[in-house]
Amino acid sequence: MSRCRLLLGLLLLCGAVRAEPEAVFAHPLAPAQMSALLGTAARPLAAATGLRGRFEQRKYLPELPRPLLSTGEFLFARDVGVWWHTRTPFDSVFILTRDGARSRDEGGGETRIAAAEQPGVAVAARIFFALFALDFEALANDFETYGVPTGGGWQVGLRPKQAAMAAVFREAVIDGAQHAQRIELQDTHGDRTEILLPEVDVLGGALTPADRQRFD
Amino acid sequence: MRFRLWGTAMLALVLLFTAQVAPRMRVETSIFALLPQDRRDVAAEQALDAYTDRLSRNSLFLVGAADFATARTAAGAFADALRNSGQFAQVRLELDRSLVEAARADLPYRGYLLSSRHREWLAQNQQQRLHDEALRALYTPAGFLRPFNATEDPLGLLSAFVTGQRPPTGRARLQQDVLAVAAGGRSYVLVTAQTGASAFSVAAEEAAGQAIAAARAAATAAGAAEIDGSGVIQHAAAAVASSKQEMSLFSGISLAGTALLMLLAFRSPRPLLLTALAMTLGGMAGLCACRWVFGQVHLVTLVFGSSLIGTSVDYAIYFFADRFRDPSGWRAEQAPGFVASGIALGYFTTALSYLALLLAPFPGLRQIALFSAVGLGVACGCVLFLLPRLAAAWPLPPDAAVLRLVRRLEHLPRIGSPPLQVALALIGAAFVAGGLWRLGFVDDVRALQNSPPELLRQEARVREVLGQAPDRRFLLIRGDSEEQVLQREEALRARLAPLLADGRLGNLLLVSDAVPSLRTQAADHALLAQKVYAAEGLLPAFLRELGYGDAAVAAQIQAFQAATPLRPQTFFAGAAADPYRPLWLGRVGDGYAGAASLFDLRDPDALARAADGLPGVRLIDKIADISEVLYRYRRIAMLLTAAVYVVIGLLLAWRYGLAGGIVTCLPPVGGGLLALAVLAWAGVPLSLFHMLALLLVMGMGSDYTIFLREARGPEGPVLLAVVLATLTAVLSFGLLAFSSTPFIHAIGQVQALGIGFAVLLALALRPKRGTDGTKPAALT
Numbered sequence: 001m002s003r004c005r006l007l008l009g010l011l012l013l014c015g016a017v018r019a020e021p022e023a024v025f026a027h028p029l030a031p032a033q034m035s036a037l038l039g040t041a042a043r044p045l046a047a048a049t050g051l052r053g054r055f056e057q058r059k060y061l062p063e064l065p066r067p068l069l070s071t072g073e074f075l076f077a078r079d080v081g082v083w084w085h086t087r088t089p090f091d092s093v094f095i096l097t098r099d100g101a102r103s104r105d106e107g108g109g110e111t112r113i114a115a116a117e118q119p120g121v122a123v124a125a126r127i128f129f130a131l132f133a134l135d136f137e138a139l140a141n142d143f144e145t146y147g148v149p150t151g152g153g154w155q156v157g158l159r160p161k162q163a164a165m166a167a168v169f170r171e172a173v174i175d176g177a178q179h180a181q182r183i184e185l186q187d188t189h190g191d192r193t194e195i196l197l198p199e200v201d202v203l204g205g206a207l208t209p210a211d212r213q214r215f216d
Numbered sequence: 217m218r219f220r221l222w223g224t225a226m227l228a229l230v231l232l233f234t235a236q237v238a239p240r241m242r243v244e245t246s247i248f249a250l251l252p253q254d255r256r257d258v259a260a261e262q263a264l265d266a267y268t269d270r271l272s273r274n275s276l277f278l279v280g281a282a283d284f285a286t287a288r289t290a291a292g293a294f295a296d297a298l299r300n301s302g303q304f305a306q307v308r309l310e311l312d313r314s315l316v317e318a319a320r321a322d323l324p325y326r327g328y329l330l331s332s333r334h335r336e337w338l339a340q341n342q343q344q345r346l347h348d349e350a351l352r353a354l355y356t357p358a359g360f361l362r363p364f365n366a367t368e369d370p371l372g373l374l375s376a377f378v379t380g381q382r383p384p385t386g387r388a389r390l391q392q393d394v395l396a397v398a399a400g401g402r403s404y405v406l407v408t409a410q411t412g413a414s415a416f417s418v419a420a421e422e423a424a425g426q427a428i429a430a431a432r433a434a435a436t437a438a439g440a441a442e443i444d445g446s447g448v449i450q451h452a453a454a455a456v457a458s459s460k461q462e463m464s465l466f467s468g469i470s471l472a473g474t475a476l477l478m479l480l481a482f483r484s485p486r487p488l489l490l491t492a493l494a495m496t497l498g499g500m501a502g503l504c505a506c507r508w509v510f511g512q513v514h515l516v517t518l519v520f521g522s523s524l525i526g527t528s529v530d531y532a533i534y535f536f537a538d539r540f541r542d543p544s545g546w547r548a549e550q551a552p553g554f555v556a557s558g559i560a561l562g563y564f565t566t567a568l569s570y571l572a573l574l575l576a577p578f579p580g581l582r583q584i585a586l587f588s589a590v591g592l593g594v595a596c597g598c599v600l601f602l603l604p605r606l607a608a609a610w611p612l613p614p615d616a617a618v619l620r621l622v623r624r625l626e627h628l629p630r631i632g633s634p635p636l637q638v639a640l641a642l643i644g645a646a647f648v649a650g651g652l653w654r655l656g657f658v659d660d661v662r663a664l665q666n667s668p669p670e671l672l673r674q675e676a677r678v679r680e681v682l683g684q685a686p687d688r689r690f691l692l693i694r695g696d697s698e699e700q701v702l703q704r705e706e707a708l709r710a711r712l713a714p715l716l717a718d719g720r721l722g723n724l725l726l727v728s729d730a731v732p733s734l735r736t737q738a739a740d741h742a743l744l745a746q747k748v749y750a751a752e753g754l755l756p757a758f759l760r761e762l763g764y765g766d767a768a769v770a771a772q773i774q775a776f777q778a779a780t781p782l783r784p785q786t787f788f789a790g791a792a793a794d795p796y797r798p799l800w801l802g803r804v805g806d807g808y809a810g811a812a813s814l815f816d817l818r819d820p821d822a823l824a825r826a827a828d829g830l831p832g833v834r835l836i837d838k839i840a841d842i843s844e845v846l847y848r849y850r851r852i853a854m855l856l857t858a859a860v861y862v863v864i865g866l867l868l869a870w871r872y873g874l875a876g877g878i879v880t881c882l883p884p885v886g887g888g889l890l891a892l893a894v895l896a897w898a899g900v901p902l903s904l905f906h907m908l909a910l911l912l913v914m915g916m917g918s919d920y921t922i923f924l925r926e927a928r929g930p931e932g933p934v935l936l937a938v939v940l941a942t943l944t945a946v947l948s949f950g951l952l953a954f955s956s957t958p959f960i961h962a963i964g965q966v967q968a969l970g971i972g973f974a975v976l977l978a979l980a981l982r983p984k985r986g987t988d989g990t991k992p993a994a995l996t
Contacts, residue, residue, distance in 0.1 A: 089351075128357075
């Protein structure tokens, strides 16, 4: 009996941990209705040319007792791409544009992947851009969209429409208010990544020359 | 007796044709099948055939529209229409889950597969770089781009191996579940289709062409603004459609023209029907012979042969023209006494020139030669053995228009005065000499293979949109075993690495990219065992650094030790092999072979140099090879033509004496030379096929001069026969000159011109006759 209760307790506990994401996937939401869900909060984002802020990324791997944590700063420029500067545990810059991806280390070593060579890069770039811009019209091409309001904000769920993508990527959950604050990505084979964006500035005008240079 | 024997033989022929040959007729349409094979290396030829055969099954279409959604819908309609047609073994639009999972099928072999970059790092003890790269994948978004996640592939070794392979979809990207590409403000969705194994009959090519046309209509209805296709099947379908159209149009016109001429001349349906009988039997015999000797018939043989069989009309016309020799008392049984020697000698010289073609190791020409020699022989036999019994005199009033024409023809001028002969000969010689001086030649096979400009435009557009151009050249890699082929491919890739690095070669697709040789796999396994999976190796250290426990480390090492090498059979059983399947030729002759396809080859000479000297590797450039062969055979054909002219000249000299031989030879020889000179003056470059047409001019041109010489009795009927025969021949060959197939066009040009000139010369130089009161007349 006590064993039963323990099991039940464990199940409940698991349920509690997973309650949030499961909940959102019970609420399919057409992209057209997204703007109602996002409300006035996310409206400034539509006019924004970009976002800038800090990030915390936690990667949860099965069998690994604690998540792998990295922190740093990012810059998303709508017409250019994503600049992702990891500061801890090591210094590394990752740049994703429509033309491809490249990363640069503190040692100066640079790796480039041209989008022309790796079809996956172009897919990743498209999704990344849509996530930051909260462009659900674009996301709806590749994902089934789900959404619920939360206290003061919203939660959106994404599941790949196409079997081809579903074979590697299971789902994403995004929490936010004015902009995305937390993104959780779950792959098909058990790895999970959580990205928090605690401090974000919405950029209105053109990129400063210094910012533009980051993508060079 | 002869009638019975021949009649029985013809009945047997009809039975054989209807029961055996017609139902199983296979018609070949590729121009390559007409051309000589390189017999120096049979296994290489087999491998080449296997590879081109596979490539020719593939078609690729880009369905374009203003936006992706419309393009996607239209591509769906296009693919559905192709699928529903049942003409394609496989039609691919959506990339389904199985395909992605297939790409992950390398997981069990991870202990044996290494990218060249990681192999290099490990060999040089640069484990630190691998370590840093793996950390970056874990802590930065770089990891999202890997096909295997951190748990499956902590160091990213397998991910690097898989992403190092670059299947040739050019700039096309996965968009939703399809491959798409944007260009010039339009969105294009990729559809690929493969025809089945039995797709090389005319019917199947036609059906595939119709299926593609229907799919185009469906896609256009669904909003497609542009559909570009590339693939051999479309060219074949277009060739079949145009040849079929030409064949029915040309043979329709030439049959109608011939029938009209015969009705006008003979005023009775019987000669027409009997001539048709002789032609039909001749055609059947030609087809039976081709089926028996070659196993199939080429489309060009049919087009060419159907006109050529028209020459059999000449024998029948000659036979029936004899009717006018004796308007009141003619009996068909007597006719052979007056025409048989001309017909036999005429056929003999014609057959001689065809037999010369049979000597040329040129499958297409041998077919045409066999078809014509046999077909004409049978038609000739029908005229000589059947017509005397089946034909009957038809009423001929003494004042019939034909008779008046025949009498008029007897006054046809001939060039009798020596000064005029010399003057005309000098002018002709000057014209011919000037023409021959200007003569240009063309041997490029691409000039002989024609495709509708619209199809060529589409292919160019596909290359442009995909940003990747497959080269017509490829490399053939042979070995004693599959393992040796793979090893040789690896050696080849190492040789070509500098070209790939500096862009002289855009991309290279090799099976060994996806399935390395067992030797390489064993070496990589040993390298991994020593540097990565050993107790002191990179992997245990890396996993512990991340915080994994001993159990996780042990599990990874165990998985490594349990891995097996990836073998070609295993690989090709899975869907991941699809892009590589056409390249793997498997068993060929007593060895194995694979092909390497080349993309964006910018420096062919550097490639040839780099690949030179590698054992088992051969650069294949079929266009250049065939052009070279065409050049060789054009020269052979020139000699052959000269030889045939000499042999026929000797034959005629033996019968008519030296002077008579020369005079009899002059019309066909002069006709041929004048035809060449006209073309040369018109600036038409000559190909092998013009040369071969010269042979045929000799064969047919000599018929007329022989008819004129051999004629017994009055000259009028023979002249009528020659005029009628010329009209029908020039009609049918003149039509060939309008063919859109370049070499049929070439043959038609030379034939029509050559025969025209030959007949004019034959008429002008015909021997004087004293018996019937015809006066030698000067040219008026």
